[in-house]
Amino acid sequence: xxxxxxxxxxxxxxxxxxxxxxxxxxxxxxxxxxxxxxxxxxxxxxxxxxxxxxxxxxxxxxxxxxxxxxxxxxxxxxxxxxxxxxxxxxxxxxxxxxxxxxxxxxxxxxxxxxxxxxxxxxxxxxxxxxxxxxxxxxxxxxxxxxxxxxxxxxxxxxxxxxxxxxxxxxxxxxxxxxxxxxxxx
Numbered sequence: 001x002x003x004x005x006x007x008x009x010x011x012x013x014x015x016x017x018x019x020x021x022x023x024x025x026x027x028x029x030x031x032x033x034x035x036x037x038x039x040x041x042x043x044x045x046x047x048x049x050x051x052x053x054x055x056x057x058x059x060x061x062x063x064x065x066x067x068x069x070x071x072x073x074x075x076x077x078x079x080x081x082x083x084x085x086x087x088x089x090x091x092x093x094x095x096x097x098x099x100x101x102x103x104x105x106x107x108x109x110x111x112x113x114x115x116x117x118x119x120x121x122x123x124x125x126x127x128x129x130x131x132x133x134x135x136x137x138x139x140x141x142x143x144x145x146x147x148x149x150x151x152x153x154x155x156x157x158x159x160x161x162x163x164x165x166x167x168x169x170x171x172x173x174x175x176x177x178x179x180x181x182x183x184x185x
Contacts, residue, residue, distance in 0.1 A: 044078040044079070046080040050084065065158060077108040
């Protein structure tokens with residue numbers, strides 16, 4: 001006996017199918033929007049970068065790196081050695097001080113405790129964020145604990161040539177689709 005539906009049954013089926021299709025479309029849209037806002041992070045070795053221009057401590061290079069990364073779709077955090085404030089300002093400077101001077105939220109800055117190396121903090125943050133590291137340090141002493149530093153593009157070198165900042169960023173595009181500023185508080 002062939003299967004057939006009456007027009008009343010077809011109407012009932014349509015009433016059930018429409019919400020299911022709408023729900024499926026919403027799930028697809030939601031998943032795509034979540035994929036678009038996934039960030040590509042960069043962890044900046046602030047104490048290294050601040051010496052890039054003329055080997056003299058200066059926040060200018062750090063600001064410039066932040067601007068370039070932002071323009072290329074990266075979100076960045078900066079980690080400094082405890083003595084960075086003394087080198088730059090003649091006194092201790094904490095996260096709030098550096099954040100305001102760099103124009104980024106305090107939560108995106110870290111000053112490591114006195115007497116500790118910033119290297120493991122930088123490398124751990126990069127691991128946790130699946131981030132690249134902007135520095136000219138090679139972290140050779142940390143290669144066993146952080147083998148990802150050997151991966152091409154994980155450590156990003158930079159500096160100044162003829163007065164202009166250059167960064168050896170990997171050719172892959174960041175994983176963020178929108179181009180709005182990511183440095184709002």
